[in-house]
Amino acid sequence: MTYQTAVAGQFETRRRPVEPAVAMRHMSTTSVSPLDRLGVRIVVARNKAVIEGGDPADHVFKVVSGALRMVRLLPDGRRHLSSFLMPDDFFGLADSDAYSQSVEAVSEATLMRYPRHRFEALLNSDASVSHRFLDVVCGQLAATQERLLVLGRMTATERLVTFLLGMADRKSRTAPEVELPMSRADIADYLGLTIETVSRGLTDLRSRRIIDLPTPNHIVFLKRQALEQISAGNA
Amino acid sequence: MTYQTAVAGQFETRRRPVEPAVAMRHMSTTSVSPLDRLGVRIVVARNKAVIEGGDPADHVFKVVSGALRMVRLLPDGRRHLSSFLMPDDFFGLADSDAYSQSVEAVSEATLMRYPRHRFEALLNSDASVSHRFLDVVCGQLAATQERLLVLGRMTATERLVTFLLGMADRKSRTAPEVELPMSRADIADYLGLTIETVSRGLTDLRSRRIIDLPTPNHIVFLKRQALEQISAGNA
DNA sequence: CGCGTGCTTGAACATTATCAAACAGTGTGG
DNA sequence: CCACACTGTTTGATAATGTTCAAGCACGCG
Numbered sequence: 068m069t070y071q072t073a074v075a076g077q078f079e080t081r082r083r084p085v086e087p088a089v090a091m092r093h094m095s096t097t098s099v100s101p102l103d104r105l106g107v108r109i110v111v112a113r114n115k116a117v118i119e120g121g122d123p124a125d126h127v128f129k130v131v132s133g134a135l136r137m138v139r140l141l142p143d144g145r146r147h148l149s150s151f152l153m154p155d156d157f158f159g160l161a162d163s164d165a166y167s168q169s170v171e172a173v174s175e176a177t178l179m180r181y182p183r184h185r186f187e188a189l190l191n192s193d194a195s196v197s198h199r200f201l202d203v204v205c206g207q208l209a210a211t212q213e214r215l216l217v218l219g220r221m222t223a224t225e226r227l228v229t230f231l232l233g234m235a236d237r238k239s240r241t242a243p244e245v246e247l248p249m250s251r252a253d254i255a256d257y258l259g260l261t262i263e264t265v266s267r268g269l270t271d272l273r274s275r276r277i278i279d280l281p282t283p284n285h286i287v288f289l290k291r292q293a294l295e296q297i298s299a300g301n302a
Numbered sequence: 303m304t305y306q307t308a309v310a311g312q313f314e315t316r317r318r319p320v321e322p323a324v325a326m327r328h329m330s331t332t333s334v335s336p337l338d339r340l341g342v343r344i345v346v347a348r349n350k351a352v353i354e355g356g357d358p359a360d361h362v363f364k365v366v367s368g369a370l371r372m373v374r375l376l377p378d379g380r381r382h383l384s385s386f387l388m389p390d391d392f393f394g395l396a397d398s399d400a401y402s403q404s405v406e407a408v409s410e411a412t413l414m415r416y417p418r419h420r421f422e423a424l425l426n427s428d429a430s431v432s433h434r435f436l437d438v439v440c441g442q443l444a445a446t447q448e449r450l451l452v453l454g455r456m457t458a459t460e461r462l463v464t465f466l467l468g469m470a471d472r473k474s475r476t477a478p479e480v481e482l483p484m485s486r487a488d489i490a491d492y493l494g495l496t497i498e499t500v501s502r503g504l505t506d507l508r509s510r511r512i513i514d515l516p517t518p519n520h521i522v523f524l525k526r527q528a529l530e531q532i533s534a535g536n537a
Numbered sequence: 538c539g540c541g542t543g544c545t546t547g548a549a550c551a552t553t554a555t556c557a558a559a560c561a562g563t564g565t566g567g
Numbered sequence: 568c569c570a571c572a573c574t575g576t577t578t579g580a581t582a583a584t585g586t587t588c589a590a591g592c593a594c595g596c597g
Contacts, residue, residue, distance in 0.1 A: 215384055507576070
């Protein structure tokens, strides 16, 4: 897991790194390899939609590199992000008929795209594959239920801290910092807040010397334990 | 679906109806019958816990009759309900190691309980069963994502109306009324509100002649279309 | 250098929470 | 059978958290 970060570092002065670490990790993931033969690799530009809510749900996807957002809109324009999708995440599984939400690239992203009918056929033919995907979706369900608690019962600061730790944990369980690929607007719509409240929350955490903000998207954890406490919901 | 309501009506003067409609529906559900042989039937008294968060996740359950709540607590006592469980709902699937939340009976409930190791063995041996459960969990995931939007971006009134319509739809897609089995406290913790806000919201809807409240738990829809509009989020 | 975008900061406002009390329905014991 | 207590719901007054509206700032790019 830290491997990916380290290798990415070797390429950071190049213009467009080809993300070899991800590709290698992908190849070494043997448990879903029957699936790999069914898919094609696609690239999505920043802020472009991979799927639009309402489209027929013809494909299932896996993130290879980059970051994406699952977006839902209310008729009057209110926006909500169900999740951020990162390398190795699957999406498009939960919708059988039409997609219930859009998926857009936060940063340029590479995906594997699998035709749903072939995906379904694989599930029907191989119990170990469908059992594995049951685990994948169960994990997504548990994470989504966790988020329900965050949106339903946590304060702005608690939501923000939970989000920061969650993003950091995707790289490493003890990472001392995160680089956020998404804007304040995305964070706000993910946490059910406004961009102003997100900004104020970060400013407040910085003034309390709990985090540092060298740039708006680079968060350094100065007191991880304090963050863990806040995220755990100790009033 | 309306059948269950009608039959329940025949027994409503008796002390403890035996819920024959549910039992019959259960028998007619053939698609998961391989599972039925693995389980035992258990009864849970009102406000008693079936599982406690943190317990080893040894079983998977299906609701036969009654209503239950999935409960999560923050260290300082804040409470959140992930979902209400109604007849034919499965639970305990998403947690593989320890249960992440408690499940308690809102009203006396009858359940089927399946040992997880035998359940897993069935999933591994039969692709059609594991595919079917993938569909079940995908449906739960889609519903939970829908709830994220409700908690993240909807006002108190919108949450309440969405909840009322959702509960009514469990009986029938066009039911003109609902009998709520749960308390205001449960509704509040489900919607991320306080009991006072729930109560005020219902009072307000009644004063606008959109619903009627013959008793606190009996909601009659006077203007369904207005409710649908509010729930859809048309500001 | 100037414009555009996204982030931050400030002041007034709104919605919902909190605290407090009254009310209704149910079951119990006198 | 009624009085009482208990629980859950409603209603009211005040406070707090987060939103809205508005302006200023910083960085990147032409």
